[in-house]
Amino acid sequence: MDKHHEAGKLRMAKQRWQTERLDPALAQVNRPAMPSDLEQEPLYTPDDDDGRDYLDDLGFPGEYPFTRGVQPSMYQGRHWTMRQYAGFGSPQETHDRFDYLLGQGQGGLLVAFDLPTQLGFDSDDPRAKDDVGVVGVAVDSLRDMETIFTGLPLEKASPSLTMNAAATVALAMYVAVAEKEGVAADRISGTTQNDILKEFLARGTYVFPPRPSLRLTVDLIEYCSANLPRWNFMNICGYHVREAGSTLVQEVAFAMANAITYIEACLERGLDIDAFAPRLAFNFASSSNFFHEAAKFRAARRLWARLLRERFGAKEEASWMFRTGAGSAGSTLTAQQPENNIVRVALQALGGILGGVQSFHTAGFDEALAIPSEHSAMVALRTQQVLAHESGAAEVIDPLGGSYYVENLTDQIEREVNLYIARIEAEGGMLKAIEDGHAQAEIAKSAYAYQQQIESRERTIVGVNQFATDNDPEIELHRPRAEIVAAQIKGLAALRRERDNGAVQRTLSALEDEARGGGNLMYPILDAVRAYATIGEICAVLRREFGEYQPASF
């Protein structure tokens, strides 16, 4: 039968159903809709396809535009990587923990650094005094990095260094340890987050102003391109933007706009798109609305593929592939009735899996109350295992593909994100949006709107603004043990006595010269690190040269 004739018949039938059936039914009972940033109809039918073409817009897994997945076999081949945060404490305790995890066959270790380290302050800096060892391990110098990694099978460890503003220093320290351990440069593998723009937007661990920060970012990428073929030099995070309160569309749009900024800076440096794009990876949040989240990952894959191929002219298939990790959105987890979070986390992980992510991190159900206990960490891991082995979600590739609803959402998200990116670019691009504070203000506006929906009860949060009880558990704060902080500071004083301070001064002034010039700073930073200059000393040189970022007033 003629396709247009068929569509017309369907539209008429749907119209009839709506007036004769749906509207009268809704007139009797109509519960308020859940607030949604995306447009939604009560029912989707085959005529909601927006002129979609199967081969052009969906295609096959492992092929352009990758809407249905980046690998041909997806989870048929193997499940996604189930990530868990490792514990922390002193550098020695971190070493012991990693030694244990590697013995259990777990690679891809996550290294969480404390805030002073992330911000380039030494542990004995007065500005660091309340934060040493709180959210991660303190690493002041190469000596601490040696304590963590010496003696471990580094080729298997493949650590993920969660560093941004001072990512160059952390990478330099790891490279220096690996060299000493006899690992050849082409065998050194791991990841640096190295996504500074989202720090300005959302997470707040920035140090230098945006432009010199971007220079350091590209220095790291250029260094890896020339020397470390197995290092994943960047993980672009929508996650923190969403956690700061953005909408789903803003999460993807800002991550993509940041990615565009990085790509353009790399191209300007003379790097070849097909040499660096395959090593860009992403990290996104996943909320409890698993249809939206699954559609988001599908839309992001198609959008990225088209962006890289059509706009940046990338020729390699690997450059077009949007590879992403995802994690349960911590801000959706409640301190009230914490067991409810087990269900939320399961739905969030399901959204990621139905969306075809490469790795997923499930949060502990006590996330809003405390550092995960062994019990809650186990439940988090078991949640993923139930999804992998019992739910059937991993048995068919892209099981939501072809759903009238999910395909419509996927199209809508791609369209909205493209419009948002176009607007950012029309207003002068991402760097300008950050410098003017516009991007941060847009995210704050969304966060406020969301909070207002909760307060007005337009949005229900189970156990919080509806179905609440009044025997909620007490929050347990993690504070580092005083002896860890004291030992860290004592070790730093010993280091300053024992090292060759002449060499430290020489390497730091070489770094200063290069910072004033235009050379790649990874090389002088490596020299300073090898001489046991501390992260605080290295960043102090860069702070003097580049200044410190002061955000536009809010």
Next chain:
Amino acid sequence: MKTQPDTPIRVLVAKPGLDGHDRGAKVLVQAMRDAGMEVSYTGLRRTPEMIVETAIREDVDVICVSILSGAHNAIFSEIMDRLHDQGSNRISVLGGGVIPGRDIAHLKEMGVREIFTPGASLVAIADYIESLVSE
């Protein structure tokens, strides 16, 4: 509906420590502005000294301190001491963030007027500030 005072209430929202998560602080800024107050935000990583200096310079009625790091006892104690030293006992100090119930009584003994923990309503915070200032 409350009657608005002739001059708007002046509020400083402050973020001490190195933690960069200020979603809550920025939501508060917007809510208090919508409630008709004049609100400024310090931005991240302010020391107690900087916070008190800004509060005095901007002649605020209330400082709202947002803390998630767990260092609240030390930070509030320093803010209260500095306000006292400057003879600025007129300025009320409120706290918000991840603060365990068992620490709240101690903070109030120090002179912190009220602590709002996650789940506190923005309307309740605005009402509380208005009642404080009209005392």
